[in-house]
Structures are given as C-alpha cells and as structure tokens.
Amino acid sequence: MPAEAFLHAKAEQVEAALDAYLKSLDGVPPGLEEAMRYSLFAGGKRLRPALCLGAGALVGGDSDVAMSAACALEMIHTYSLVHDDLPAMDDDALRRGKPTSHIKFDEATAILVGDGLQALAFEIIADMGNIDVIREVAQASGASGMVGGQYLDLQSEGKTLALDELQHLHRSKTGALIRASVRVGAMLGDANSKQLESLTSYGEHIGLAFQIIDDILDVTGDEASIGKPVGSDAAHNKSTFPALVGLDEAQRLAREAVDAAVSTLDDFGTEADAFRDLAHYIIERNR
Amino acid sequence: MPAEAFLHAKAEQVEAALDAYLKSLDGVPPGLEEAMRYSLFAGGKRLRPALCLGAGALVGGDSDVAMSAACALEMIHTYSLVHDDLPAMDDDALRRGKPTSHIKFDEATAILVGDGLQALAFEIIADMGNIDVIREVAQASGASGMVGGQYLDLQSEGKTLALDELQHLHRSKTGALIRASVRVGAMLGDANSKQLESLTSYGEHIGLAFQIIDDILDVTGDEASIGKPVGSDAAHNKSTFPALVGLDEAQRLAREAVDAAVSTLDDFGTEADAFRDLAHYIIERNR
Numbered sequence: 158m159p160a161e162a163f164l165h166a167k168a169e170q171v172e173a174a175l176d177a178y179l180k181s182l183d184g185v186p187p188g189l190e191e192a193m194r195y196s197l198f199a200g201g202k203r204l205r206p207a208l209c210l211g212a213g214a215l216v217g218g219d220s221d222v223a224m225s226a227a228c229a230l231e232m233i234h235t236y237s238l239v240h241d242d243l244p245a246m247d248d249d250a251l252r253r254g255k256p257t258s259h260i261k262f263d264e265a266t267a268i269l270v271g272d273g274l275q276a277l278a279f280e281i282i283a284d285m286g287n288i289d290v291i292r293e294v295a296q297a298s299g300a301s302g303m304v305g306g307q308y309l310d311l312q313s314e315g316k317t318l319a320l321d322e323l324q325h326l327h328r329s330k331t332g333a334l335i336r337a338s339v340r341v342g343a344m345l346g347d348a349n350s351k352q353l354e355s356l357t358s359y360g361e362h363i364g365l366a367f368q369i370i371d372d373i374l375d376v377t378g379d380e381a382s383i384g385k386p387v388g389s390d391a392a393h394n395k396s397t398f399p400a401l402v403g404l405d406e407a408q409r410l411a412r413e414a415v416d417a418a419v420s421t422l423d424d425f426g427t428e429a430d431a432f433r434d435l436a437h438y439i440i441e442r443n444r
Numbered sequence: 445m446p447a448e449a450f451l452h453a454k455a456e457q458v459e460a461a462l463d464a465y466l467k468s469l470d471g472v473p474p475g476l477e478e479a480m481r482y483s484l485f486a487g488g489k490r491l492r493p494a495l496c497l498g499a500g501a502l503v504g505g506d507s508d509v510a511m512s513a514a515c516a517l518e519m520i521h522t523y524s525l526v527h528d529d530l531p532a533m534d535d536d537a538l539r540r541g542k543p544t545s546h547i548k549f550d551e552a553t554a555i556l557v558g559d560g561l562q563a564l565a566f567e568i569i570a571d572m573g574n575i576d577v578i579r580e581v582a583q584a585s586g587a588s589g590m591v592g593g594q595y596l597d598l599q600s601e602g603k604t605l606a607l608d609e610l611q612h613l614h615r616s617k618t619g620a621l622i623r624a625s626v627r628v629g630a631m632l633g634d635a636n637s638k639q640l641e642s643l644t645s646y647g648e649h650i651g652l653a654f655q656i657i658d659d660i661l662d663v664t665g666d667e668a669s670i671g672k673p674v675g676s677d678a679a680h681n682k683s684t685f686p687a688l689v690g691l692d693e694a695q696r697l698a699r700e701a702v703d704a705a706v707s708t709l710d711d712f713g714t715e716a717d718a719f720r721d722l723a724h725y726i727i728e729r730n731r
Contacts, residue, residue, distance in 0.1 A: 184616075186587075186595050236559075245555060246552050269527075269591050271559070272559075276585050279582045280579060280582035288570055291566065299567060300476055305472050312473070
C-alpha cells in the first residue's frame with residue numbers, strides 16, 4: 158500500500174534524526190536519557206512527522222528544515238502519550254505492545270520524561286529560528302489544545318457527551334497537533350496562503366477521521382494488532398463515536414471526513430498522491 | 445529591608461501581568477484554567493521574575509519586554525513545583541502554607557496544569573520574537589537543566605552524595621533556571637558581553653546561596669514561616685549541605701556565595717544596589 162510505504166520511509170528518516178538528537182544531548186542524567194529514548198522509540202507510526210515532512214515537500218520546502226520540526230512534533234506527541242498513560246490519567250500498562258514508560262521505569266521518571274521531551278521539542282524548534290512555528294506548536298499542544306483536550310477527556314469519563322462536545326474534545330486532544338503538524342510543514346516550506354488554507358483543512362479532516370477510527374478500533378480491533386487491550390474506552394466509561402452514533406454511522410462519518418480531506422487537495426497535482434493515499438489509509442488501518 | 449521592598453514591588457507587577465495572561469486565554473477548559481490560576485497564585489516570592497526584570501533594568505532594557513519573559517519564567521517555575529509535589533515525586537501536601545495542586549484538585553489535573561503552563565510559557569516567549577531567549581529557557585528548564593536536576597534529586601534519595609555531586613544536582617535543579625532568569629533579563633536589555641558575563645556569574649552564585657539556605661531552613665526553620673513541614677529532606681533521606689558539611693560550614697558556604705555574587709556587580713554603580721541587597725536577603729530570609 159503506497160501510504161504504508163510513505164509512512165515507513167518517513168519513519169526511517171525521522172527515527173534517524175531523533176536518534177541523532179538524543180545522541181547530541183549533553184548533561185542529561187543517563188537514566189533519564191535512557192527513559193526518554195525508550196519512550197521515543199516505542200514504535201509509533203510517526204504520523205505527525207510524516208504529515209509535517211509531506212506538507213513541506215508538497216509546497217516545495219527544504220526537507221532538512223522540516224525535519225527539525227517533525228522531530229519536535231514527535232517529541233510533543235510522545236510526551237503526551239507518556240503522561241496520558243500514567244496511573245492518575247488513563248492508567249495504561251501497555252502501548253504499542255510494550256510496557257508504558259511508568260511501568261518500564263517508574264512514575265516519577267515518566268513524568269520527567271514528558272517534561273523533558275516538551276522542553277527539548279521547544280529547544281529544537283527555537284534552533285530553527287521561526288517564531289510562527291514555535292507559536293503554532295505551543296498553542297496546539299497547550300491548555301487550549303492537546304492538554305486541554307486530555308483534561309476534557311478525563312472529565313468526560315462516566316458522562317455521555319453530545320456529538321458536538323465529543324468532536325470538540327477530539328479537535329483539542331488529537332486534532333490540534335495533527336493540524337499543526339501539517340501547517341508547520343507548510344509554513345516552513347513557504348506555502349502561500351491558499352496552500353496553507355487547503356492543507357490546514359486537510360489536517361483538520363484527517364485528524365477527525367483518525368480519531369473516529371481510533372474509537373472504532375477500540376470496539377472492533379484485536380489486541381495483537383493495536384498493541385493494547387481493546388474495550389478500554391468502554392471500561393473507562395468514555396464517550397466514543399460508535400457509542401454515540403452507532404458503528405455504521407461512525408464509519409460513515411469517518412469516510413465523509415476522508416473524502417473531505419482528499420477534496421482539499423484538488424489544487425495540488427499528482428505530487429499530493431501520498432497525502433491522498435494517507436487519508437484513505439487512515440480509514441483502512443487496523444491498528 | 446530594601447530587598448523585600450524590591451521583591452514586593454516586582455511581585456505586584458508580575459502578578460498583574462500573570463493575571464492578564466490568564467484572562468487572555470481562549471479555549472482553555474474552565475476547570476483547567478482555574479487550577480492553572482490556583483497554582484500560579486499560590487503565593488511565591490517571584491524571585492525569578494524579579495531577577496529577570498532587575499537584570500533588564502540594570503542594563504537599561506525596556507521593562508515591558510522583560511515582563512513577558514518574567515511571566516514565562518514564573519510559569520516554568522510553577523509547573524516544576526506542581527510536578528515536584530506529586531505523590532510519585534516528593535509527595536508534598538502543603539506548599540507555602542496551602543494545599544498543593546494535586547491535593548486541591550487531583551493528580552491528573554496537577555499533571556496537566558504543569559504541562560499546560562510549560563506550553564504557555566513557550567507561547568509567551570515565542571511572542572517576544574527572541575530566539576536566543578527561547579533557547580536559553582528551554583535548555584535551562586529541560587533534561588540537562590531543571591528536569592534533569594529533579595531526576596538526580598529523586599535518584600539520590602537514601603544515598604549520601606559527595607559535595608560536588610550535591611552542587612551539580614542543585615546547579616541543575618534550581619540553579620539553571622535562576623541563572624537563566626538573570627541572563628534572559630540581561631539579553632532582552634541588550635547587555636554587552638561583559639555585562640552578560642557578570643550577571644551570569646551573579647545568577648550562579650545566588651542560585652547556590654539560595655539552595656544552601658533552603659537546605660538550612662529545612663533543618664532550622666519553623667513550619668509557620670516556611671509554609672511546609674520542616675525536616676522533609678531528612679525524612680526523604682536526601683543529601684543536604686548541612687548534612688554533608690555541618691550547619692556552620694553550610695552557613696559559611698552560603699555567605700561565601702553571597703559575597704561572590706556581590707563582587708560580580710563591581711562594574712555596576714548604585715543602580716545595582718537592589719541586586720546587592722537581594723543577595724544579602726537570600727542569606728537572611730527565614731522562609
């Protein structure tokens with residue numbers, strides 16, 4: 158599948174760059190550095206870096222510049238996973254088939270891994286010298302974005318949300334950073350305002366599709382594929398798309414979001430095929 | 445005492461600015477915003493902002509510019525306190541005489557308050573448009589600075605450190621951000637390289653003095669003054685300056701650091717008196 162090949166190729170480049178960043182660290186206590194490395198290399202799809210690099214390439218940007226931002230975005234994403242998995246949050250012991258960071262090390266180390274990865278992400282972005290990019294990532298990942306979404310998610314346990322509340326939650330929790338990943342790549346590639354608008358819309362639609370499918374996989378997936386126990390949303394009494402609108406309607410909403418994402422790419426030529434494939438892949442993935 | 449008047453005046457300005465930043469937030473869930481406000485207004489001395497503003501003024505900088513950085517530094521400091529107080533870390537229920545954030549709210553909220561404050565700090569600094577300042581704060585607060593120091597602190601429980609190991613721990617855990625506070629103020633005030641060097645050295649020396657006195661107060665202070673139980677270092681089996689070198693020698697080391705701090709100000713005139721007073725105040729404070 159082309160999208161898998163695209164993701165795989167980007168993941169290899171990103172992992173080499175992440176490895177180089179970790180190796181260049183100076184003065185980090187070895188145990189903390191090991192835990193940061195474990196958390197960063199626990200085997201993600203590297204979707205956010207791929208979106209950043211892909212958007213940059215699509216508007217003709219320099220891939221070396223976008224790579225720094227791509228790594229920073231993955232560090233932000235990883236820190237959020239490490240903190241979300243903590244006992245006081247979602248209390249997950251497995252992620253992508255491996256022990257989560259607080260299980261592998263301890264809770265204090267996991268908290269500090271997250272804090273340190275967030276600071277490192279901003280240090281890397283600072284080195285790029287682009288103020289707009291720093292602001293974009295800070296807003297998307299902060300209390301009005303990703304962090305606020307995780308707060309809403311925890312508050313919603315045991316409650317039945319309305320569909321628009323659930324969409325707002327996911328727009329914050331996962332959508333904001335996915336949207337920012339596409340935008341940052343486009344901004345670094347000096348996208349014009351029409352390109353930036355189209356790609357922003359692409360990011361918003363695939364972010365929504367991604368979350369709907371995540372909810373669906375928590376009902377229909379199998380543990381071996383998704384790398385963590387299925388049914389954890391139901392166990393936490395979380396509102397999900399399938400729970401609110403049923404499985405069929407949730408799948409229809411995901412398809413609708415993917416179609417909308419693809420239609421934002423109409424002004425781009427065949428060089429946007431990777432992003433078209435990626436949008437379809439999101440709905441077809443099984444993990 | 446002049447230093448108390450200086451700190452008080454700066455604290456009032458900083459708190460007004462912090463209040464304005466919180467009020468300008470858009471899209472933060474109300475419960476999370478309330479917890480961020482509680483944590484930021486739990487009554488600190490605002491030492492780091494005062495150092496930033498004071499250093500900026502000393503080299504003739506614009507105080508409005510330094511105020512943004514001062515607020516960001518206080519947000520970073522506050523996030524570190526909120527995370528350090530968590531049960532998995534130092535497990536403190538009281539800070540400055542008030543329930544710590546995870547006691548007042550819950551652990552998940554406290555983790556997210558810290559994460560959100562860190563992101564907000566970088567958003568504010570990004571808006572200032574000074575890349576060197578962003579890099580300075582990210583390095584000082586990250587895994588090779590403050591976060592790394594907290595990791596070393598937790599690892600050192602139950603161990604007896606050598607004096608140089610203890611100094612390294614504190615240089616990371618508290619010294620790095622204090623040093624950065626002075627440097628950022630100086631950088632924003634367009635300090636020349638000699639001024640920046642002197643003020644950097646000032647920050648390093650008062651950071652050390654501050655930590656030695658903190659250790660001493662944990663032995664000799666009273667709970668009503670310092671706002672938290674005394675003896676918590678001993679209870680956690682932490683290495684401290686008094687434990688390693690004795691109370692008298694610890695006091696002598698603190699005086700030596702204060703004298704060294706004051707001597708870095710020789711090239712400044714009377715306008716540096718507030719910083720001279722502040723150095724002496726650090727050793728005379730009882731909380």
